[in-house]
Amino acid sequence: MLIRLLSLLWRLLNLIGFALSLRRWWRTLRDDQASRQERYAAAGILLFMTALLVWSVAQLGNARASLDRAPQVAVAPAAAASPDQIVVDFRDELSLAAIDRLDDQLGVRFEPNSPESLDERLMVAEVRHLSAAARSELLATLRRDARVEAADENFTMSVLGSAAPLWEPNDPRYKEQWSFPAIGMPAAWTKTTGKGVVVAVIDTGVAFEADGKTPAASDLKQTRWTKPYDFIRNKAKAYDDHGHGTHVAGTIAQSTNNGHGCAGIAYEATIMPLKVLSGGGSGTLSDIADAIHFAADNGAQVINMSLGGPRGAAVLAQAVRYAHARRVVVVCAAGNTASEGVCYPAAYPECIAVSAVGPSGELTFYSTYGNEICLAAPGGEYRSPDERGNGILQNTVFQQKDVFEAWQGTSMASPHVAGVAALLVQQGFQGPEAVRLQLRSTATKKDDPKKYGAGVLNAAKAVGASGAESTFVARPPRVRGTTWWPLLLGFAGWPYGAVLLLFGIRRLRPLLALGTTAFAVGCLTAAFSGVAGALWLVLNGLLAGALGWLVWRPRR
Template identity: 35%
Template sequence: MSDDSTQRFDRRTFLKATGAAGAAAATSGITAATPGRDPGPKKDEILVGVSAGHGDVEGKVSSYVPGNAEVVHTNDTLRYAAVKFPSQAPDKAKQNFIDAITKKDGIKYAERNRTFETQLSPSDPRFGDQYAPQQVESDAAWDTTLGDSSVTIAVVDTGAQYSHPDLQANYKSNPGKDFVDSDSDPAPDAPSNEYHATHVSGCAAAVVDNGTGVAGQGNSSLINGRALDENGSGSTSDIADAVEWATDQGADIINMSLGGGGYSSTMKNAVQYAVNNGSLPICAAGNDGSSSVSYPAAYSECMAISAVDSSENLASFSQYGSKVDLCAPGVDILSTTTETRGSYEKLSGTSMATPVTSGVAGLALAKWDLTNSELRSHLKNTAKDISLSSDKQGAGQVNAYNAVTTDPGSGGGGGGGGDGSTSSTVSDSLSSSSDYDDYEWNWEYSSPSQIVVELSGPSDADFDLYVNEGTTTNASPSNYDYRSISTNSQESITIDSPDTSTPLQIDVDSYSGSGSYDLTITEYQ
């Protein structure tokens, strides 16, 4: 590091202890679900996370599973197993299993396989012109770019009718994967009832300038990970697997117009995997009108989108709160629907505001070469203030014209140029599960738009990352404002508009195993 970098990135405290390195890392990949596993919600399942360095996921978990339960699914990349109990098993038996297995060495967490729902507030269909592309000025942005097929938006949702005449040209030749029925075709099983993803797809990328139907925000490529069933419900495990798949497909943007399942370590690990591997999750804030954002939008890795109407007022159903990043039109949005429902209809919800934002993000990537972190900042820096409070609009209403005409390197868009960001890396090692290193980051910018803290550690160990802001107190597993605790040593924390009143406090902690690591801090102007 340069002298200047060293001054910004200081050792706070240092503790070493002896200990052996962990065992070899497990192989990666999603294993197939057990044949006959029911689609949709999986209320009788417990998800168990296994730390890296503790061997085969299925073998590790199976040794603790009671005789009336079984491992029905594993994901070796996210390192979790799904344990299914009989439907007649009392709830107490499942809780006893959670309590018991979390005390075992190498078990990072155990949690219910919660159910997520589409974020849709239905309204009576009525004819009318679109207003969303005009309100976010996508039509003005089209003078600069109509979008680019090299940009991919993954729709993690119900099944989409990718053969729709107004979508087919923007769906890839391999349109997706079905995690509900465990096959390669994400088309809806019941097109008359399963239309949500078709509508979401059109909000983002119904083909522009093809003389047919409606226009999305731009001509990005689409893929569909079907993780919700025809009732609009899906399990944590199916959604997490779909997020991992979309990331591995190279999706630039992962649209999740779903929520309601509460905090989940499995889902947190999935969106963190996405961010660590270059994707940007954009998620619906939720539709119950409350003053807090639902998950997965509430994870720091995700952009949370609230909904406004054609008068740019917050929709009555839209959730809001301090974690809202942006707002977008989400009331009476005309978009594609399944042909059996008439091909086009109006729907309302943060489900609609989210793909409008994803489509604008696709337009920005068609114009600018941005990392996912830079894209996130650029969308916020170029948003339009529509005079709502920040807990309702976040940084403002997403604006396509500003996003494609504002050079990110000018300081107006999130650090795409050399003057917009600063980054430093420190390397060290931890020797055992009782070892940790603490650091503090001294700010380069007086009012940075964002800071990203990234940890890259050994594949056969499980290192965690904790951060405090606005205090001189060391971060730790028992005292943190932000944490990243996946089952491996690849961790990332993103903080928008951080508190710069004190240096940032950072803790690298070994949950299990030993080895070398790199800690990288990137600060955006």
């Protein structure tokens, strides 16, 4: 508020000074006793000052326009309170008679959301007569039904920027998933949830199904999956006998807003579980290359590989090139070597290599770094068991138990990027390079490209959502060759010129000359070093004040 007031005052004083300066030179121009040279000088100075004013105002207009460019019309759920309605998107081919039968079966009445939504079979139903538990049960039943494409609570929506909070899923452990708000997921979810995008998880398998004594992961029950394959045993199942792949898949598409466990980034995406790593967590290049080909040939649009090794191989490079040529986005973990030298396949140029940052937004102690890093994402960081809250919490299976555990690694960072890539694919970004460009150009900038590539993943910006964005603290951008410096110079230059012009070079006193020069140097320093604007405003205010005093002081 104070800064705004100072800024207003400064502009007002500058305008007064400017008007007085104009008046002085206008008089000279019209003064019959002035020499021809003085009148030419006055005309030139008047023209220059007018041009400077117009330019400064234009620059100010540009700056305001760039501030206004942020989207303001996105909608977000206003509250997660129990709604009175549910909304269900049935399959389009489902008959109305079948929906009527469901009415009787479930004890609710489905009505079209609008006349236009009848063809889409988008229905709403009043559920205020049901308890919260009964509503959850009803939703769970509907989501399991093959005739239902989507079912959800019918939240009230409001324009972002209003006081309404962004939607958060009702998964009880979502609050422990610090990395999701950190990359702006609540805002991103108002735009897209990755529906229909197929993400291949090439890893230790994914526990979508129970395998002997090992249960299925409880928080993947509503997650869609397709075409599993085990490349170690060569069979069309991809059980997870390690836990790594299930954890990774959870970050991408954990069953979300189901009142259980955690959330996933692209929770309506479809996972293609491909097992290439054994229960010991290792595998062979050939199996991985096979899996990449399989994913590209079977409809995967994104591949996540939270795996790697110290050396590449022609067969692996060729597989990655093949997937890239088939327009598949390939996202890979950079490695956990705590040293320079990105692992393979992440180091291949077709891959999006991801390093890991902790809750502070700084590179983690374990992350590999190097020239090939494309961007960084949250991977968790803790050094003692009591800091496990700083890890990445997801559901997995471990030692034949269904568990929720916080892990840390670039393996956890990579699926954050893969999940957001799936959101972008759903939005219509075509091909891996378009996705890479969008991820990089919207990342929260960091100084060291070897550690962070283009910066830290920002899901909200990537999908074009406004409102609560990344909470990672970005280093303040240096004011360097941007919109700001001509603006600063434009405004800073003219009072300086006005002082000179008001009193004429010949009558300029040494102290005034020193003061104005110091002011100009200060402005230039502020413009190029990013010194706080407040100091600059104070300087301007002081100068404008001095200007006023010089103009109005009593004449001898």
